[in-house]
Amino acid sequence: MKIGILLTGHAPDNMVQDTGDYDHIFAEMLAGQGFEFETFAVVDNQFPDGADAADGWLITGSKHGAYEDHPWIQPLEALIRDIAAEKRPLVGICFGHQIIAQALGGKVEKFEGGWAVGRTDYRVGDQTLSLNAWHQDQVVELPPGARVLGGNDFCKYAVLEYGDTIWTLQPHPEFNATFVDGLIRTRGRGVVPDDLLDAATANLNGPNNNRDIAVKMAAVFKGKPAQ
Incomplete structure (x- = not known):
């Protein structure tokens, strides 16, 4: 099964050599599930010919805002x-x-409430999942047909589902403690309040549910329920 990765941003330059870009990180996360991957760097205006260029699609994180005026957004x-x-x-x-x-x-x-950074708990059904967050932007109004699967007091629309084929997540299950530490050092200071960065640093090495989310993502691609 071919998964097209729509790359909407790049990892920090001084981290790419060690971690690979975001598409590489996701491919490693989903390794062993029977997928092959092709990357389309839409952030650099590299688009597939159409929706049928892959069997399933994954859209990455980005430093850009969805509401910003970039030629690749529309x-x-x-x-x-x-x-x-x-x-x-x-x-x-x-x-x-x-x-x-x-x-x-x-x-x-x-979001007027500010940033979420580092290991964060989300209520998803009857579970509490710990995942790494790195965002200030949020979905604040749901589109028609969106179903809320999870969130928390800070981000109430953190997990969304649309019908049987689309599943989306606000935090970053592809980020491990080392990657978040790198973001804190390269993109955090001077942008994110220091107290949030300090708290995230102190909480870096706690347990997370990245592996559980990888299983959920693979299920979506294979046409199975993500819950």
Whole structure:
């Protein structure tokens, strides 16, 4: 099964050599599930020919805002709507979560409550999942047909589902403690309040549910329930 990775941002330059870019991180996360991957760097205006260029699709995180005026945003939204219309599996993470909501009629904005950074708990059904967050933007209005599967007091629309084929997540299940530490050092200081960064640093090495989310993502791609 071919998964097209829609790369909407790049990992920090001084981290890529050690971690690979975001597409590489996701491919490693989903290794052993029988997938092959092809990356389309939409952030650099590299788009697939259409929704049928892959069996399933994954939209990555990004430092950009879904509401910003970049030349690749509107074509990406059109592609998302085509993927949805063809009922091909689609997973969105962080920015991917946001741009899918926006493309389908929801609203994303810079959240007035500030940032979520580091290991964070989310209520998903009857479970509490710990995942790494790194965002200020949020989905603040749901699109038609979106179903809320999980969230917390800070981010109430953290896990969304659309029909049987689209599943999206605000936090970053692809980020481990080392990667979050790198973001704190390279992109955090001077942007995110120091107290949040200090708290995230102190909490880096706690347990997380990244592996559980990898299983959920693979299930979506294979046409099975993500819950």
